[in-house]
Amino acid sequence: MVTAITQGVKISVETDYQDEYSNPANEHFMFSYQINIENLSDYAVQLKRRQWFIFDSNGSQREVEGEGVVGLQPIIEPGKSHSYISGCHLSTDMGSMSGNYLMQRLADDTEFIVDIPEFNLIVPYRLN
Template sequence: MYRAVTRRIEVTVEPNYLPERSSAENRQYFWSYTVVITNSGEETVKLRTRHWVITDASGRTQEVRGEGVVGEQPVLAPGERFEYTSGVPLPTASGFMAGRYQMETEAGEKFEIDVPPFSLDSPEGKRTLN
Protein backbone atom coordinates (compact mmCIF):
# COMPACT_ATOMS: atom_id res chain seq x y z
CA MET A 1 0.00 0.00 0.00
CA TYR A 2 1.16 3.52 -0.81
CA ARG A 3 0.39 6.45 1.51
CA ALA A 4 0.59 10.27 1.56
CA VAL A 5 -0.72 12.81 4.08
CA THR A 6 -1.35 16.48 3.30
CA ARG A 7 -3.05 18.82 5.79
CA ARG A 8 -4.20 15.82 7.84
CA ILE A 9 -5.92 14.23 4.84
CA GLU A 10 -4.54 10.76 4.20
CA VAL A 11 -4.61 9.16 0.75
CA THR A 12 -3.75 5.48 0.39
CA VAL A 13 -3.57 3.55 -2.88
CA GLU A 14 -3.54 -0.20 -3.50
CA PRO A 15 -2.88 -1.18 -7.15
CA ASN A 16 -3.83 -4.60 -8.51
CA TYR A 17 -2.72 -6.13 -11.84
CA LEU A 18 -5.62 -7.73 -13.75
CA PRO A 19 -4.30 -10.57 -15.95
CA GLU A 20 -7.82 -11.42 -17.16
CA ARG A 21 -8.07 -7.96 -18.78
CA SER A 22 -4.49 -7.94 -20.07
CA SER A 23 -2.85 -9.41 -23.18
CA ALA A 24 0.93 -9.46 -23.66
CA GLU A 25 0.43 -10.42 -27.34
CA ASN A 26 -1.63 -7.25 -27.91
CA ARG A 27 0.57 -5.09 -25.66
CA GLN A 28 -2.39 -4.29 -23.42
CA TYR A 29 -1.95 -4.39 -19.66
CA PHE A 30 -4.58 -3.34 -17.15
CA TRP A 31 -4.57 -2.49 -13.45
CA SER A 32 -7.24 -1.51 -10.99
CA TYR A 33 -6.36 0.73 -8.08
CA THR A 34 -8.30 1.38 -4.90
CA VAL A 35 -7.98 4.79 -3.27
CA VAL A 36 -9.03 5.60 0.30
CA ILE A 37 -9.19 9.27 1.32
CA THR A 38 -9.48 9.86 5.09
CA ASN A 39 -10.10 13.29 6.61
CA SER A 40 -8.30 13.41 9.97
CA GLY A 41 -8.43 17.20 10.06
CA GLU A 42 -10.78 19.64 11.78
CA GLU A 43 -12.58 20.94 8.67
CA THR A 44 -15.12 19.46 6.27
CA VAL A 45 -13.62 19.28 2.78
CA LYS A 46 -14.89 18.53 -0.72
CA LEU A 47 -12.84 16.84 -3.44
CA ARG A 48 -13.18 19.14 -6.48
CA THR A 49 -10.73 17.92 -9.15
CA ARG A 50 -8.10 15.29 -9.91
CA HIS A 51 -4.81 15.42 -11.81
CA TRP A 52 -2.97 12.20 -12.69
CA VAL A 53 0.40 11.71 -14.36
CA ILE A 54 0.67 8.18 -15.77
CA THR A 55 4.06 6.94 -16.99
CA ASP A 56 4.65 3.66 -18.82
CA ALA A 57 7.87 1.59 -18.85
CA SER A 58 9.05 3.38 -22.01
CA GLY A 59 8.87 6.75 -20.27
CA ARG A 60 5.79 7.97 -22.15
CA THR A 61 3.55 10.09 -19.95
CA GLN A 62 -0.12 10.88 -20.09
CA GLU A 63 -1.86 13.50 -17.98
CA VAL A 64 -5.48 13.15 -16.93
CA ARG A 65 -7.43 16.04 -15.41
CA GLY A 66 -11.07 16.19 -14.49
CA GLU A 67 -13.83 16.97 -12.06
CA GLY A 68 -14.04 14.74 -8.99
CA VAL A 69 -13.37 11.00 -9.03
CA VAL A 70 -15.52 8.21 -10.52
CA GLY A 71 -18.28 10.73 -11.24
CA GLU A 72 -18.41 12.07 -7.68
CA GLN A 73 -17.17 15.06 -5.72
CA PRO A 74 -17.26 13.56 -2.23
CA VAL A 75 -17.63 15.70 0.89
CA LEU A 76 -15.69 14.44 3.91
CA ALA A 77 -16.47 15.71 7.39
CA PRO A 78 -13.76 15.29 10.06
CA GLY A 79 -13.22 11.57 10.66
CA GLU A 80 -14.94 10.48 7.44
CA ARG A 81 -13.42 8.52 4.58
CA PHE A 82 -14.23 7.89 0.93
CA GLU A 83 -13.14 4.82 -1.03
CA TYR A 84 -13.27 4.18 -4.75
CA THR A 85 -11.77 1.84 -7.33
CA SER A 86 -10.79 2.80 -10.86
CA GLY A 87 -8.55 1.38 -13.56
CA VAL A 88 -5.73 2.22 -15.95
CA PRO A 89 -4.48 0.56 -19.15
CA LEU A 90 -0.86 0.71 -20.34
CA PRO A 91 0.88 -0.52 -23.52
CA THR A 92 3.81 -1.78 -21.38
CA ALA A 93 3.99 -4.40 -18.63
CA SER A 94 4.82 -1.85 -15.94
CA GLY A 95 4.65 1.83 -15.12
CA PHE A 96 3.66 4.18 -12.36
CA MET A 97 1.14 6.86 -11.46
CA ALA A 98 1.15 9.93 -9.26
CA GLY A 99 -1.32 12.71 -8.77
CA ARG A 100 -3.05 15.42 -6.80
CA TYR A 101 -6.58 16.24 -5.74
CA GLN A 102 -7.87 19.77 -5.35
CA MET A 103 -9.89 20.07 -2.17
CA GLU A 104 -12.12 22.88 -0.93
CA THR A 105 -13.13 23.79 2.61
CA GLU A 106 -16.64 24.94 3.53
CA ALA A 107 -15.18 28.47 3.74
CA GLY A 108 -14.16 28.23 0.06
CA GLU A 109 -10.40 27.79 0.55
CA LYS A 110 -8.94 25.60 -2.20
CA PHE A 111 -5.78 23.55 -1.70
CA GLU A 112 -4.11 20.50 -3.21
CA ILE A 113 -3.31 17.19 -1.57
CA ASP A 114 -0.87 14.57 -2.80
CA VAL A 115 -1.75 11.15 -4.10
CA PRO A 116 1.32 8.99 -3.41
CA PRO A 117 3.25 7.79 -6.45
CA PHE A 118 2.52 4.10 -6.95
CA SER A 119 3.97 1.34 -9.07
CA LEU A 120 2.04 -0.63 -11.68
CA ASP A 121 3.73 -4.02 -11.91
CA SER A 122 2.83 -7.19 -13.78
CA PRO A 123 4.48 -10.62 -13.90
CA GLU A 124 5.60 -9.81 -17.47
CA GLY A 125 7.37 -6.62 -16.38
CA LYS A 126 11.15 -7.03 -16.36
CA ARG A 127 13.13 -4.95 -13.92
CA THR A 128 16.78 -4.14 -14.45
CA LEU A 129 19.18 -2.33 -12.19
CA ASN A 130 21.90 -0.19 -13.74
Protein backbone atom coordinates in the same frame (compact mmCIF):
# COMPACT_ATOMS: atom_id res chain seq x y z
CA MET B 1 0.19 0.09 -0.08
CA VAL B 2 1.52 3.63 -0.33
CA THR B 3 0.30 6.50 1.85
CA ALA B 4 0.74 10.27 2.06
CA ILE B 5 -0.79 12.98 4.25
CA THR B 6 -1.25 16.55 3.01
CA GLN B 7 -2.98 19.23 5.10
CA GLY B 8 -4.81 16.63 7.18
CA VAL B 9 -5.99 14.48 4.27
CA LYS B 10 -4.52 10.97 4.11
CA ILE B 11 -4.37 9.19 0.76
CA SER B 12 -3.73 5.42 0.65
CA VAL B 13 -3.40 3.43 -2.58
CA GLU B 14 -3.48 -0.30 -3.34
CA THR B 15 -3.04 -1.72 -6.83
CA ASP B 16 -3.93 -4.96 -8.59
CA TYR B 17 -3.03 -6.33 -12.03
CA GLN B 18 -6.13 -7.30 -14.03
CA ASP B 19 -4.96 -10.34 -15.99
CA GLU B 20 -8.42 -11.10 -17.41
CA TYR B 21 -8.65 -7.60 -18.99
CA SER B 22 -5.07 -7.52 -20.26
CA ASN B 23 -3.65 -8.61 -23.60
CA PRO B 24 0.16 -8.60 -23.40
CA ALA B 25 0.52 -9.70 -27.05
CA ASN B 26 -1.14 -6.40 -28.04
CA GLU B 27 0.73 -4.32 -25.45
CA HIS B 28 -2.35 -3.84 -23.27
CA PHE B 29 -1.81 -4.24 -19.51
CA MET B 30 -4.78 -3.35 -17.29
CA PHE B 31 -4.44 -2.39 -13.63
CA SER B 32 -6.96 -1.40 -10.99
CA TYR B 33 -6.23 0.80 -8.02
CA GLN B 34 -8.19 1.46 -4.85
CA ILE B 35 -7.88 4.88 -3.27
CA ASN B 36 -8.88 5.62 0.31
CA ILE B 37 -9.18 9.32 1.20
CA GLU B 38 -9.32 9.88 4.96
CA ASN B 39 -10.07 13.28 6.48
CA LEU B 40 -7.86 13.66 9.56
CA SER B 41 -8.59 17.40 9.84
CA ASP B 42 -11.18 19.24 11.92
CA TYR B 43 -13.12 20.47 8.87
CA ALA B 44 -15.32 18.89 6.22
CA VAL B 45 -13.65 18.82 2.80
CA GLN B 46 -14.90 18.22 -0.71
CA LEU B 47 -12.91 16.67 -3.53
CA LYS B 48 -13.36 18.95 -6.53
CA ARG B 49 -10.86 17.83 -9.19
CA ARG B 50 -8.16 15.25 -9.88
CA GLN B 51 -4.96 15.26 -11.90
CA TRP B 52 -3.02 12.12 -12.78
CA PHE B 53 0.44 11.62 -14.26
CA ILE B 54 0.77 8.15 -15.81
CA PHE B 55 4.16 6.74 -16.81
CA ASP B 56 4.95 3.64 -18.88
CA SER B 57 8.35 1.96 -18.56
CA ASN B 58 8.99 2.72 -22.26
CA GLY B 59 9.28 6.42 -21.37
CA SER B 60 5.85 7.53 -22.51
CA GLN B 61 3.71 9.58 -20.17
CA ARG B 62 0.26 11.06 -20.18
CA GLU B 63 -1.81 13.35 -18.02
CA VAL B 64 -5.47 12.92 -17.09
CA GLU B 65 -7.35 15.77 -15.46
CA GLY B 66 -10.98 16.42 -14.64
CA GLU B 67 -13.76 16.94 -12.13
CA GLY B 68 -14.18 14.62 -9.16
CA VAL B 69 -13.43 10.91 -9.08
CA VAL B 70 -15.50 8.21 -10.82
CA GLY B 71 -18.25 10.78 -11.39
CA LEU B 72 -18.39 12.01 -7.78
CA GLN B 73 -17.25 15.07 -5.85
CA PRO B 74 -17.52 13.53 -2.37
CA ILE B 75 -17.78 15.54 0.82
CA ILE B 76 -15.69 13.93 3.55
CA GLU B 77 -16.51 14.88 7.14
CA PRO B 78 -13.79 15.00 9.83
CA GLY B 79 -12.77 11.48 10.87
CA LYS B 80 -14.52 9.91 7.87
CA SER B 81 -13.20 8.50 4.62
CA HIS B 82 -14.17 7.90 1.01
CA SER B 83 -12.91 4.95 -1.06
CA TYR B 84 -13.21 4.19 -4.73
CA ILE B 85 -11.76 1.84 -7.33
CA SER B 86 -10.65 2.87 -10.79
CA GLY B 87 -8.35 1.55 -13.47
CA CYS B 88 -5.53 2.37 -15.83
CA HIS B 89 -4.05 0.62 -18.84
CA LEU B 90 -0.40 0.68 -19.80
CA SER B 91 1.33 -0.38 -23.00
CA THR B 92 4.15 -1.98 -20.96
CA ASP B 93 4.14 -4.46 -18.10
CA MET B 94 5.25 -1.87 -15.57
CA GLY B 95 4.83 1.81 -14.90
CA SER B 96 3.65 4.22 -12.26
CA MET B 97 1.08 6.86 -11.42
CA SER B 98 1.03 9.92 -9.19
CA GLY B 99 -1.09 13.01 -8.98
CA ASN B 100 -3.13 15.31 -6.83
CA TYR B 101 -6.64 16.26 -5.79
CA LEU B 102 -8.01 19.77 -5.58
CA MET B 103 -9.90 19.86 -2.29
CA GLN B 104 -12.10 22.57 -0.79
CA ARG B 105 -12.48 23.18 2.93
CA LEU B 106 -16.22 23.76 3.33
CA ALA B 107 -15.97 25.97 6.45
CA ASP B 108 -14.26 28.81 4.54
CA ASP B 109 -14.21 27.65 0.87
CA THR B 110 -10.39 27.52 0.91
CA GLU B 111 -9.04 25.33 -1.89
CA PHE B 112 -5.87 23.30 -1.45
CA ILE B 113 -3.93 20.57 -3.22
CA VAL B 114 -3.57 17.07 -1.75
CA ASP B 115 -0.76 14.90 -3.11
CA ILE B 116 -1.48 11.40 -4.35
CA PRO B 117 1.72 9.45 -3.64
CA GLU B 118 3.45 7.76 -6.56
CA PHE B 119 2.55 4.10 -6.84
CA ASN B 120 3.88 1.36 -9.10
CA LEU B 121 1.88 -0.69 -11.56
CA ILE B 122 3.74 -3.96 -12.14
CA VAL B 123 2.55 -7.29 -13.50
CA PRO B 124 3.22 -10.04 -10.91
CA TYR B 125 5.70 -12.05 -13.03
CA ARG B 126 8.06 -9.02 -13.05
CA LEU B 127 8.38 -9.27 -9.27
CA ASN B 128 10.03 -12.71 -9.31
